[in-house]
Amino acid sequence: MTTAAAPTRFAALRDRHSRPYLFAAGLAMMGDNIEHVITYWVLWQKFHSTALTGFEIISHWLPFLLLSVTFGGLAQRYDCRRLIQIAQVLFMCVSVVWGILFATDTLQVWMACVLLVLHGCAGSLWAPAEQLLLHDFAEPADLPGAIRLNATFRSLGILFGPAVGSVLLLGLGPHFGIWANVVFYLPMTILLFRTPFTGHTRDGVAMGAGAKPVGGPGAAIFGSVRTIREVRLAPAVVSMLVLSGLMALFVGGAIQVSMPEFAVALGAGSAGLAYGVLLFANGIGAVLGGFLLEAIGVLKPNVLTAVLGTIFFGGFILLFATTGSYWLAVVALVVAGVANMASMSFSQSIVQLMAPPGERGRIVGLFSTVSSGFRTGSGIILAVLGAIAGLRGALAWSALILFVGAIVIGLWTWWDVRRDRRAPALP
Numbered sequence: 001m002t003t004a005a006a007p008t009r010f011a012a013l014r015d016r017h018s019r020p021y022l023f024a025a026g027l028a029m030m031g032d033n034i035e036h037v038i039t040y041w042v043l044w045q046k047f048h049s050t051a052l053t054g055f056e057i058i059s060h061w062l063p064f065l066l067l068s069v070t071f072g073g074l075a076q077r078y079d080c081r082r083l084i085q086i087a088q089v090l091f092m093c094v095s096v097v098w099g100i101l102f103a104t105d106t107l108q109v110w111m112a113c114v115l116l117v118l119h120g121c122a123g124s125l126w127a128p129a130e131q132l133l134l135h136d137f138a139e140p141a142d143l144p145g146a147i148r149l150n151a152t153f154r155s156l157g158i159l160f161g162p163a164v165g166s167v168l169l170l171g172l173g174p175h176f177g178i179w180a181n182v183v184f185y186l187p188m189t190i191l192l193f194r195t196p197f198t199g200h201t202r203d204g205v206a207m208g209a210g211a212k213p214v215g216g217p218g219a220a221i222f223g224s225v226r227t228i229r230e231v232r233l234a235p236a237v238v239s240m241l242v243l244s245g246l247m248a249l250f251v252g253g254a255i256q257v258s259m260p261e262f263a264v265a266l267g268a269g270s271a272g273l274a275y276g277v278l279l280f281a282n283g284i285g286a287v288l289g290g291f292l293l294e295a296i297g298v299l300k301p302n303v304l305t306a307v308l309g310t311i312f313f314g315g316f317i318l319l320f321a322t323t324g325s326y327w328l329a330v331v332a333l334v335v336a337g338v339a340n341m342a343s344m345s346f347s348q349s350i351v352q353l354m355a356p357p358g359e360r361g362r363i364v365g366l367f368s369t370v371s372s373g374f375r376t377g378s379g380i381i382l383a384v385l386g387a388i389a390g391l392r393g394a395l396a397w398s399a400l401i402l403f404v405g406a407i408v409i410g411l412w413t414w415w416d417v418r419r420d421r422r423a424p425a426l427p
Contacts, residue, residue, distance in 0.1 A: 009297045011142040012149045017195055018137040024188040025130070026153035028088060031184030032123065033161025034168060035091075038181070039098055042174050043112055052109060057253065057379055059116035063124040065373025072128035072365020076358075080129035080136075080199030081192040087126035088189040092182045094119050102175035127372065128365045132199035135352055135360070144301040144349035145294055151345055152290025159283040234354050236303050237363070239413045240347040243310055245370035246405045247343065250398040251317060252378025255282060255333075261391040266326040274326065281330045285337020293342060301349035307410035309343030312336075314403030321396035344371070 012018040036056075043052055075083055094115050101107040130150070138146040168177035259278055266278075299305045316336035320329050348367065355363040378398075385394035 012146040022153045026157040027184045028188045029154040029157030030161040034165035034181045037165030060120045061376040063120040068368035069365040072361040075129040076361025080133045083129040087122045088185045090122040099175040099179040127368045131364045136197040148345035155286040235416045248374035252375035254382045281333035282337045285334040286341045289338030289341035301346045306346035310406035312339035318399035
């Protein structure tokens with residue numbers, strides 16, 4: 001893939017519109033994770049329900065699976081700033097209601113389930129609109145950097161959110177802590193009143209032009225299939241969708257939930273500083289990877305770099321899952337975090353750059369479906385493989401499947417491109 005102009009390093013941080021957005025996105029993502037820390041702790045202390053714990057994971061990712069294409073259609077038809085603001089307000093409302101239920105001690109399981117689902121819906125509404133807004137902020141040559149830096153700042157929020165959430169929980173208590181969390185969503189909400197871009201400005205395509213109407217439940221459930229059938233996707237885009245789906249389905253959130261077992265197996269114990277270093281290593285790898293890739297600026301967004309990033313990610317997660325050395329496991333997690341950032345940002349860039357302007361919203365929504373929504377199934381795969389091979393073996397097999405799958409996708413795309421080049425031109 002070529003672009004008309006060479007990319008500017010850290011262009012998104014130099015631009016007066018995208019720079020504050022990146023910081024606001026990091027704060028909002030921190031608020032998302034602070035809410036997880038406080039609410040998950042309260043729910044376990046109050047109900048001690050493993051079923052509710054499982055539902056916490058499902059409710060976070062299932063809206064991405066069912067609603068991302070629909071929300072992508074909304075992002076294509078309407079002002080992305082307002083959709084993001086609606087998502088932020090929904091986050092804030094959920095935090096306020098959590099605080100009221102904590103303070104009055106009236107929380108019931110069904111109430112918790114409703115709030116967890118609403119929180120997941122806010123995240124899935126935010127994702128496609130955010131990507132279209134990034135596409136508006138950046139020139140085509142600078143879009144991969146904008147996507148990478150946005151993911152980096154979101155990773156910073158994910159990295160430090162649990163620490164800040166713990167401080168709020170211990171210092172202010174559950175209800176005041178969750179109310180204080182509202183502050184982290186305000187910068188994004190206020191900023192978008194001052195941002196001139198709508199998510200549709202740069203392409204010169206009017207909002208809604210060429211977009212299919214957004215339907216009801218049928219669109220939510222079958223929207224992904226309909227998008228694949230209606231839109232002729234380039235082989236590179238199909239490859240990135242499959243690649244991202246494999247990462248979400250086979251590794252997904254399996255690393256974090258498996259960490260206590262690995263900490264014990266590596267002799268670190270399930271608590272303490274050594275365990276915390278394991279949790280921190282993969283996250284700091286993603287942050288370092290984002291800044292490092294942007295600073296070097298050598299790797300370009302194409303199928304090869306995305307596939308190589310995924311191969312390295314799968315390979316180093318496989319090393320982490322099989323090594324008996326604690327410090328080698330830490331290094332493997334850091335490198336895997338760098339590779340994950342490369343794979344994710346390059347895949348997202350290819351999808352956005354090659355999507356037709358009139359269908360970009362739905363295609364970005366489809367990418368969100370596979371890259372985030374498929375994480376819903378990663379827990380099921382981990383449980384099935386774990387019953388057969390144990391938790392460490394399950395992660396090792398998952399990483400191996402991802403490693404081999406990435407190689408197959410790379411070879412398939414190379415062969416498809418080679419075949420197209422050999423095909424005779426039409427008269």
